[in-house]
Amino acid sequence: MFVSIKWLKDYVNIQQLPPAELGEKITRSGIEVDAVIDRTQGMTNVVVGFVESCIKHPEADKLSICQVDVGDEMAQIICGAPNIAAGQKVIVARPEAKLPGDIKIKKAKLRGEESHGMICSLQELGIEGKLVPKAYAEGIYVLPEDAETGSDVITNFDLDDTVLELGLTPNRADAMSMLGVAYEVGAILSEEVKLPEINYTEASETAASMLTLSVDAPEANPLYVAKVVRNIKVRESPMWLQQRLMASGVRPHNNVVDITNYVLMEYGQPLHAFDYDLLETGNITVRHAKEGEMITTLDEAERKLSGRHLLITNGEKPVAIAGVMGGANSEVSETTTTVVIESAYFESSSVRQTSKDHGLRSDASSRFEKGVDPNRVIPAAERAAQLLSELAGGEVLAGSVIFDELDKEEKIVKVSPDFINSRLGMKISFEDMWDILNRLKFNTEAANGQLVISVPTRRQDIQIPEDVIEEIARLYGYDEIPATLPEAETTPGGLTPYQAKRRIVRSLMEGAGLLQATTYSLTSAKSVKQFALEETETTRLLMPMSEERSLLRQSLLPHLLESVTYNTARRMDSVALYETGSVFLKGQDELLNEQEHLAVAITGLWLDHSWQGEKKPVDFFVLKGIVESLSDKLGVELTFERGQMDDLHPGRTAFIIHGGQRIGVIGQLHPSEQKARDLKTTVVMELNLAALLAKATKALVYTPVPRYPSMSRDVALVLSKVVEAATIENVIRNAGGKLLKDVRVFDLYEGDKMEAGKKSVAFSLTYFDPEKTLTDEEVIRTHEKVLAALTEAGAELRS
Numbered sequence: 001m002f003v004s005i006k007w008l009k010d011y012v013n014i015q016q017l018p019p020a021e022l023g024e025k026i027t028r029s030g031i032e033v034d035a036v037i038d039r040t041q042g043m044t045n046v047v048v049g050f051v052e053s054c055i056k057h058p059e060a061d062k063l064s065i066c067q068v069d070v071g072d073e074m075a076q077i078i079c080g081a082p083n084i085a086a087g088q089k090v091i092v093a094r095p096e097a098k099l100p101g102d103i104k105i106k107k108a109k110l111r112g113e114e115s116h117g118m119i120c121s122l123q124e125l126g127i128e129g130k131l132v133p134k135a136y137a138e139g140i141y142v143l144p145e146d147a148e149t150g151s152d153v154i155t156n157f158d159l160d161d162t163v164l165e166l167g168l169t170p171n172r173a174d175a176m177s178m179l180g181v182a183y184e185v186g187a188i189l190s191e192e193v194k195l196p197e198i199n200y201t202e203a204s205e206t207a208a209s210m211l212t213l214s215v216d217a218p219e220a221n222p223l224y225v226a227k228v229v230r231n232i233k234v235r236e237s238p239m240w241l242q243q244r245l246m247a248s249g250v251r252p253h254n255n256v257v258d259i260t261n262y263v264l265m266e267y268g269q270p271l272h273a274f275d276y277d278l279l280e281t282g283n284i285t286v287r288h289a290k291e292g293e294m295i296t297t298l299d300e301a302e303r304k305l306s307g308r309h310l311l312i313t314n315g316e317k318p319v320a321i322a323g324v325m326g327g328a329n330s331e332v333s334e335t336t337t338t339v340v341i342e343s344a345y346f347e348s349s350s351v352r353q354t355s356k357d358h359g360l361r362s363d364a365s366s367r368f369e370k371g372v373d374p375n376r377v378i379p380a381a382e383r384a385a386q387l388l389s390e391l392a393g394g395e396v397l398a399g400s401v402i403f404d405e406l407d408k409e410e411k412i413v414k415v416s417p418d419f420i421n422s423r424l425g426m427k428i429s430f431e432d433m434w435d436i437l438n439r440l441k442f443n444t445e446a447a448n449g450q451l452v453i454s455v456p457t458r459r460q461d462i463q464i465p466e467d468v469i470e471e472i473a474r475l476y477g478y479d480e481i482p483a484t485l486p487e488a489e490t491t492p493g494g495l496t497p498y499q500a501k502r503r504i505v506r507s508l509m510e511g512a513g514l515l516q517a518t519t520y521s522l523t524s525a526k527s528v529k530q531f532a533l534e535e536t537e538t539t540r541l542l543m544p545m546s547e548e549r550s551l552l553r554q555s556l557l558p559h560l561l562e563s564v565t566y567n568t569a570r571r572m573d574s575v576a577l578y579e580t581g582s583v584f585l586k587g588q589d590e591l592l593n594e595q596e597h598l599a600v601a602i603t604g605l606w607l608d609h610s611w612q613g614e615k616k617p618v619d620f621f622v623l624k625g626i627v628e629s630l631s632d633k634l635g636v637e638l639t640f641e642r643g644q645m646d647d648l649h650p651g652r653t654a655f656i657i658h659g660g661q662r663i664g665v666i667g668q669l670h671p672s673e674q675k676a677r678d679l680k681t682t683v684v685m686e687l688n689l690a691a692l693l694a695k696a697t698k699a700l701v702y703t704p705v706p707r708y709p710s711m712s713r714d715v716a717l718v719l720s721k722v723v724e725a726a727t728i729e730n731v732i733r734n735a736g737g738k739l740l741k742d743v744r745v746f747d748l749y750e751g752d753k754m755e756a757g758k759k760s761v762a763f764s765l766t767y768f769d770p771e772k773t774l775t776d777e778e779v780i781r782t783h784e785k786v787l788a789a790l791t792e793a794g795a796e797l798r799s
Contacts, residue, residue, distance in 0.1 A: 047151065076115065093117055264364065270367055517560060708768070717798060
């Protein structure tokens, strides 16, 4: 909202405050002033000139030599404007004048002819091109004939003005008008607001004798007012009116259209003018559009309508889209002699929907969307009629044609002073509250210890006691609110058990030499089910950025492997990455289940001690050791079960089991998958971290350093190749009893000296008693039980 200070002074006394100081007070009261704009922009020595003669320049077809009376002398000025002509009153920048943009005018010679000054366009006076009347958009501006030759253009035509640009929030629709801003400034400065005096002579004939009205959609249009003004003369608006509109960011057109825009900016009430003769029927009917109905609007665009759009019609065909834009078939033109002025209250959601559907947003629609003052609809129509009478020579027909089912009652809000002070943490006196509400022009009474406030309909943002509190606080002064610390018991921050264990996981991964990666949660249809631990339906975005990012992922591994490929392609032969992140799985109830997973991908060398001649490529057991370290660190029991999964090596894949449930997978990439990704041997792992960390962990128990020696025995067993070492290890542990403390596999042989289908697995068994030194007899007895159990399990001792 642009507010002209000169215009504002018509309604409220600003106490001779400098514009910047007034802007500061408005900002401190709650409406931010984004800019303070000086319309003069440093201009000097710009006067009214009269073009006595105008002839073509002998050396340039597009230049004219003008003899211009500037009041105290006749000046020769060369002008290139296409619309320059003798007999015009024009704007002249004399020699030594200053124009916006730090432009200085000097005497000059153009194609051999002297030029003493410059005839100016409005753009050269710092006015935006989009605000210049179309008739003068490509040339100089022609002043009214009654402009005094030699007079100062800046002071005589309201250019010595300052404009405040207000940054309004959506709730402050009341400040989208000059009167609304006047009420705000009046409340800040404790000044009265002077409303425009509406007084004009009516004709004996009534508006109802020429116009009929029917409203078929009262829920969307509860109030419609039409006035008829005849015998008007459509012409340019007076200079003061044009300047006020341009200062408000509105382009002047003609006196009729300019008057409707002027009242819009003054009252905040949108108006529309119809050419009465083009209405043809002498009737206005407000109704919803028919499906597929068409209208050509003022911007010459043909628009297709639907049943949710509200129309103004002549009873037969559309003449305007209600609250948004008029129709080209009833537009006011130079030949118009009788106009119908429309002032209405259109329901905000209807206008908002229509404006959105057609991509049309105007000053009128933005005000209807936020809600106009129901008690200004009729006064705005009367104000327009007055101005048409004064500025267009119109004859206003008596009365108005009105449809009125609108509730215009003021809202009552009750609030106690104690409630206000308790919410603000202040001690504002009752007298100060009363004064602020009176300054806001809120009719207030005191009853039963409460303030009973009748809120003017112009302030539709005031609905509840908290709204009143905000009004009192901002006008009392936000700076007066004391700064206090909150009074409450504080709780020291800390991590939840889940968060603490997740940090342990990350610390262990990084301690093992892995780097953390973060990849996209969105993936493609090709990758979405790859390596997924559970089979569920996929979840597709409604409006994906691309097909590569169209589905929510069900596994971390596909993108983690992409990161590995990316790095190896850039000559990083050894890459070890891990990621913790969410996967998204659909449950039986179709609700999305977000699970946190941990994934690891390693390729290349695990150890590279060149100075010791030691190099160890990554393999399945390296990653299995990391998982076992994680199991130990978290105090949870994890076991491994041979398994198969697409894209993983069939003989080097295992599922990770916890509490009898499969929570993860570990394995080496299938050779074909490695080749497709251009990778060497690569091992991967993914597990359901949420399920793992949700389980209770075993308490850490301190084990003292042994005082007594242990004894070890080695045993080599011949097994079928299909028998897993873990199965035999469980047999040994179960048979060894309490004296058996540790079992480790230390050798595997499958060479040509073994029988076909057989393998040799060697175990090291450690026996220990924390209470005493073991004897050979005790170890032999226990070891024999182990051997017997192994024989029973089908294992053969290797000689």
